[in-house]
Structures are given as C-alpha cells and as structure tokens.
Amino acid sequence: MENNAELRFDLGDKTPRPLKRQFSRLMGMTAAQVSKVAQEALNAVGANKFHFVVLATLHQFGPSSQAAIADRTGIYRSDLVAVINTLEEGGYARRGPDPADKRRNVITMTEAGTRRFTELDGILAEVHEHVMAPLGEDEREQLFSLLTRVNAHLAGD
Amino acid sequence: MENNAELRFDLGDKTPRPLKRQFSRLMGMTAAQVSKVAQEALNAVGANKFHFVVLATLHQFGPSSQAAIADRTGIYRSDLVAVINTLEEGGYARRGPDPADKRRNVITMTEAGTRRFTELDGILAEVHEHVMAPLGEDEREQLFSLLTRVNAHLAGD
DNA sequence: ATACATCGTTAGTGGCACTAACGCAATGAG
DNA sequence: CTCATTGCGTTAGTGCCACTAACGATGTAT
Numbered sequence: 001m002e003n004n005a006e007l008r009f010d011l012g013d014k015t016p017r018p019l020k021r022q023f024s025r026l027m028g029m030t031a032a033q034v035s036k037v038a039q040e041a042l043n044a045v046g047a048n049k050f051h052f053v054v055l056a057t058l059h060q061f062g063p064s065s066q067a068a069i070a071d072r073t074g075i076y077r078s079d080l081v082a083v084i085n086t087l088e089e090g091g092y093a094r095r096g097p098d099p100a101d102k103r104r105n106v107i108t109m110t111e112a113g114t115r116r117f118t119e120l121d122g123i124l125a126e127v128h129e130h131v132m133a134p135l136g137e138d139e140r141e142q143l144f145s146l147l148t149r150v151n152a153h154l155a156g157d
Numbered sequence: 158m159e160n161n162a163e164l165r166f167d168l169g170d171k172t173p174r175p176l177k178r179q180f181s182r183l184m185g186m187t188a189a190q191v192s193k194v195a196q197e198a199l200n201a202v203g204a205n206k207f208h209f210v211v212l213a214t215l216h217q218f219g220p221s222s223q224a225a226i227a228d229r230t231g232i233y234r235s236d237l238v239a240v241i242n243t244l245e246e247g248g249y250a251r252r253g254p255d256p257a258d259k260r261r262n263v264i265t266m267t268e269a270g271t272r273r274f275t276e277l278d279g280i281l282a283e284v285h286e287h288v289m290a291p292l293g294e295d296e297r298e299q300l301f302s303l304l305t306r307v308n309a310h311l312a313g314d
Numbered sequence: 315a316t317a318c319a320t321c322g323t324t325a326g327t328g329g330c331a332c333t334a335a336c337g338c339a340a341t342g343a344g
Numbered sequence: 345c346t347c348a349t350t351g352c353g354t355t356a357g358t359g360c361c362a363c364t365a366a367c368g369a370t371g372t373a374t
Contacts, residue, residue: 142303143303147183
C-alpha cells in the first residue's frame with residue numbers, strides 16, 4: 001500500500017498552529033488517507049467501494065430493486081446504474097424485470113457474487129487492520145463510537 | 158446549518174450490517190458532513206477553507222513565497238494561484254515580486270487579511286462547537302488524539 | 315381519462331485532486 | 345563564460361465524484 005505522506009496532518013514546525021487545531025482538516029485528511037488505502041486495495045482486485053456496498057446490501061436483503069438499493073446505501077440512482085452494470089458484467093449480479101411492477105428491475109446476487117462479497121469483505125478487514133494498527137482494541141472501539149456519535153448528531157439526532 | 162441526514166452512517170435496520178462495521182465508510186461519511194458544515198459556514202461570508210488555510214499560514218510565518226505556502230499547506234501550486242487571486246481581490250493579501258529572486262512572488266497579508274483571518278477562525282471555532290457538541294471535553298481530546306495517531310501512521314510513521 | 319408519483323436511465327454540471335508543460339530566472343559545474 | 349539543471353509561478357488540462365434535471369414507461373388514485 002502506498003504511503004500517504006502528502007496527507008500528513010501535522011508536519012511539526014512546518015504546519016501553522018491554527019491548522020493543527022482544525023478538526024475538520026484532520027478529519028478531511030485522515031478520511032482521504034483511509035479512502036485511498038481502501039480504494040487501492042479494492043482496485044487491485046478490479047473492484048471499488050460501490051461494488052462492495054451493493055453486494056453487502058444484496059447479501060443481507062436478497063434480491064432488491066435499484067431504488068431500494070439506492071435507498072439503503074445512499075448511492076444515487078443515476079450512479080447505481082453503472083455499478084450494477086459492472087457487477088453484471090463480472091457475473092456477480094443479475095438484472096431482471098420485476099413481474100409485479102414493470103417499472104422496476106430486480107437485482108439478484110449470483111453465487112459468484114456471494115464469493116466476491118466474501119473476498120471484498122476480507123480485503124476490507126485487512127485494510128481495517130492496517131488503518132487501525134496504531135490503536136489498541138479499546139481505542140478502536142472508542143474511535144468508532146465517538147465518530148458514530150458525531151455522525152448521528154450532524155445527521156440531525 | 159443544513160441537515161446532513163443523507164450522510165447518516167447508521168440507518169438502523171435499513172443499513173446492511175457489513176456496512177455498519179466499515180470504519181472507512183464511517184470516516185468518509187462523517188468527514189463529508191463536517192466538510193459541508195464548515196464549507197457552508199465559510200461560504201456564507203464569501204470564503205472557503207483554502208482562504209483560511211493560506212491566511213493562517215501568512216499569520217504565523219509572515220510574508221512567504223507561493224512555493225513555501227504550498228509546501229506548508231499541501232495546496233497544489235497550480236491551485237494556489239486562484240486562492241491568492243481571490244484573497245488579493247478581497248484586499249486580504251498582496252502579491253508582489255521578490256527583489257531577491259525574480260522567480261518568486263512574495264505574498265503579504267494585509268491588515269484586512271488579519272481581521273479576515275480572525276473572523277474565519279471564529280467561524281471555524283463555532284463550527285467546531287457545533288460538530289463536537291455531543292462529546293465532552295475529554296472525548297473531544299480523545300477523538301482528536303486517536304485520529305492524529307491514525308493519520309501519522311498512514312503517513313508513514 | 316387524467317394527474318401525479320415511481321422507476322430506471324441518460325445527460326449533464328461543478329468542484330476538486332492532481333499532473334504536464336511552459337517561460338522566466340537562479341545556480342552550479344566545467 | 346556557457347550550459348545543464350533546478351526552482352517558481354502560471355496555464356491548461358484530466359478524471360473522478362457528488363449531485364441534479366429531464367425523459368419515457370409504468371402504476372395508482374380520483
């Protein structure tokens with residue numbers, strides 16, 4: 001995995017002090033690092049995060065409409081078209097009409113898709129290990145919990 | 158400040174469980190929320206984060222070349238041109254030649270720039286208060302510290 | 315029959331991270 | 345003194361991604 005040195009938040013004396021206390025800057029830079037690590041790992045096997053997200057949704061909810069997948073994942077319906085196209089081309093999902101409602105497609109995960117999901121899940125577990133390596137188990141849970149509360153708050157709780 | 162509900166990480170039963178344990182997804186969504194809150198607050202006074210970053214650099218280091226500012230802030234030299242253009246147009250900075258080296262410009266903060274920096278710093282302090290509202294003081298320090306350690310690790314420490 | 319909403323798709327827009335290349339200038343080696 | 349290399353700032357892009365608008369087909373309610 002490549003080095004994310006250019007996204008280092010604190011460059012010692014080189015970084016102006018007002019920037020060092022900017023949580024938004026810290027969040028932005030660290031999220032960009034984490035995103036790059038995950039993206040590179042997934043790209044290495046010809047996947048991206050949207051593939052994982054859609055496969056995870058099908059894995060849990062079974063065959064679903066595109067609108068339902070978009071609703072559960074936050075992926076825009078317009079963007080989801082291409083994601084499903086590439087999953088279909090890879091043999092991981094099938095797109096078919098919904099007999100009950102001609103407006104809808106039903107997206108079904110294939111067995112290859114199930115295996116792909118497991119593969120990507122494993123890759124992301126490794127990414128997680130790498131990203132979280134400097135933290136102990138309690139600290140990992142703490143970080144996750146604190147971020148989750150901030151997220152919920154900003155979402156309007 | 159607008160509601161960031163569409164970036165809610167955990168939608169209860171609606172969110173597939175594998176996504177709920179993805180730290181990279183949590184980081185990405187929360188960073189996007191925080192970024193939007195900060196951006197909207199800054200945009201409301203005709204600024205953006207790059208203005209703040211450059212003014213913070215000039216505030217601490219005094220008159221500097223564009224290359225030095227780029228080096229200290231991580232802003233690409235090609236992108237810095239427009240940031241300095243708008244600071245100059247706003248009367249917050251002055252761009253002039255360096256007598257010692259004609260290759261270089263020297264960017265100098267004006268008094269209006271100093272006031273602007275103080276204004277933006279105050280706005281970002283309010284943003285910080287809003288973002289961190291659900292956490293106690295210890296938790297805020299903890300979150301900051303944990304993220305800083307992850308960032309340093311991914312930067313190659 | 316009609317108005318409205320849903321679904322999926324296409325066709326964009328704008329911002330941003332990022333790179334390449336250019337002209338001018340400075341520096342160091344030979 | 346000449347020349348190659350590097351530095352500086354700018355222009356001109358590229359590609360990705362978050363996001364929106366609009367369309368045609370379809371379903372529903374009145």
